Amino acid sequence: MRPNWGLLAVLAFCALFWWGVWEAVASPLIPAQAKQHRALLIREARAQWGLDAPVATFAGQIHQESRWNERAVSPVGAQGLAQFMPATSRWLPEVAPQTGQPMPFSASWSIRAMIVYDKWIWNRVRAASDCDRWAFTLSAYNGGLGWVQRDQRLAASRGANPLSWNDVARFNSGRSAANFKENRGYPERILNRWGSLYQAAGWGRGGCDAR
Helix, strand or coil: CCCCHHHHHHHHHHHHHHHHHHHHHHHHHCCHHHHHCHHHHHHHHHHHHCCCCCHHHHHHHHHHHHCCCCCCECCCCCECCCCECHHHHHHHHHHCHHHCCCCCCCHHHHHHHHHHHHHHHHCCCCCCCHHHHHHHHHHHHHHCHHHHHHHHHHHHHCCCCCCCHHHHCCCCCCCCHHHHHHHHHHHHHHHHHHHHHHHHCCCCCCCCCCC
């Protein structure tokens, strides 16, 4: 069968048109500061996670934390791109010396520290899949590894699957209602909203992509 060049040309035009529409919609959501730090983020991610590092997820995490504002300070005192609390900034080099002297308002330190801390948590959580593991990792980044582990134990005691994020996310081992709501929304926004945005913009794979 001879190819229908006219039809192929129309399909190609439509694909380019809709990609252009998506770019026009998506690009304003990605701050200009993000593009300035893209190369640094990719380099640090690959240094810690390898060449298939989920760069889009890391970009989505920074977007969620600070909208790429290096000078951001939250009402509770979290600082910089990755919104580290001062106590966490001081503690992190003790367990991950490669982060170096804490400098939360430095973009390079914040990006490296966030990626290293994510890896530190990742190595300490168990999950049914990479996507579940990322959800637990991000939940722990937001609220603490101890809470994730307590929630998993509570889920197991109630007959739920402690390795499934969807199962464990239903259980609250003691957070306030506001903190529980924030913590459960945090992984979803990064993995499903912001990570997907950066992935569509060509920043690389996300944490829930099949390997």
